[in-house]
Amino acid sequence: MKWDSTVRRSGAELDKMRKAGKIVAEIRAKTREAIRDGITTGEIDKIAHEIIDARGAKSNFLNYHGFPATICTSPNSMIVHGIPGDYRLVEGDIISIDCGAIWQGYHGDSAYTVGVGKISKVAAKLIEVTEASLFAGIDEMVVGNHLHDIGRAIQNLVEANKMAVVREYVGHGIGTAMHEAPNVPNYWPGSPGPKLRAGNVFAVEPMVNLGSADTKVLADGWSVMTADGSLSAHFEHTIAVTDNGPEVFTLED
Template sequence: MIVLKTRQELERMRVAGRMVAEILAILREKVRPGVTTAELDRLAERECRKRKAAPAFKGYGGFPFSICASPNEKVVHGFPNAEPLREGDILSIDFGVLYNGFYGDAALTIPVGEISPQRKRLLEVTERSLAAAIDNMRLDARLGDVSHAVQSCVEPEGFSVVREFVGHGIGRKLHESPQVPNFGLPGQGPKLKAGMVLAIEPMINAGRPGVRILEDGWTAVTVDGKDSAHFEHTVALTENGPEILTRLQD
């Protein structure tokens, strides 16, 4: 069942989403060669505690960290570690908070120093596909319109869409109905209505779409060892259209 949020609930989700945006901005500023993802994880948890929020992922399903840190060929759910980031890497950080009973969730892929033109293009196309998906989150559209927007943005550029992991509804639970694939047919799926809140999160590979899970039981990597990028926002559909809850306000 898709849970529609009330105005009061959306206001609480705005607060959680703003916290996610603020903390991701702090993390982004810290990403540079020599920094470790373990340091970033500790920083994220400290910033949560400052705001009297809980890191959404820590302990969720047994996940042991506050952020998912996934460099280069790692797609999602990467474990932070003590290995320093290197010039030219790309780092995907997925992060969420639980505050006042509601979740916020977002992700971005960050260049570490100067990156190659190929990696820069992967990041640009993936971020553009998220924007296209959000633009298609309209009243009385279908969920398939959102999914198709990602696929139709990415595949003509020669990149591929990960099938094994998808976006999701979000609210009082981190993962709610509906699932939000990054591929599909326009005009298909549930009709979009005011009060729906979706975590839309394209995960896009430079090579083939397949992934495999490492021995830690969490970290997903590309089967061909090529790069992957990940961008995500928590987006509410209102009577005035889509509202990105995890974007810093001007």
């Protein structure tokens, strides 16, 4: 996507994005609390829908290009874009929750992966590394750094732990639309990219596989799986570049 880095969010716009981010953080917290052996992904989706309604916000996922739910629920070897429904979680699963909200026309977007009850050591390590890689990328979001410094930091941490960064699905700009220019790769694409400026806002979202980085899409046209059946994890935050460093809008309290 073509991107003009001189276009930056005003203080009033950032305030609306902070509010959207707080609603998304509440969705993160409440859905995380609900995840347990026996709950269905559809029941988790209902929790998110109720929070958005209660806060007077709008869903940015529901009906987006025809997506039929409020959040994405992607268990185990599903990477992203899983459709909530009758799948019932069992102890030992891991699940990625991707969620968002719109407040007064401005978007927040975030994701996390969590285990259901007791999970394997390798699954726990995958979750730990993926979340750490997100924050390694966020640490690069300072004025004067370059856009692709974010992905380089993510890739370096992931590959140091002998895991693989998904290439086909990347982060993005965010503001009055959920997906705006530019793309924010979770890897080093071979050039630094433009310099970061205060007021730039991005959704950074590494997706990390235990096996290869290869993916496949199921017949529903949405659900993205690891091609080799290995586990996958996904973390995302909405972050502004400021003169005082990165500000994460979607952090849980």
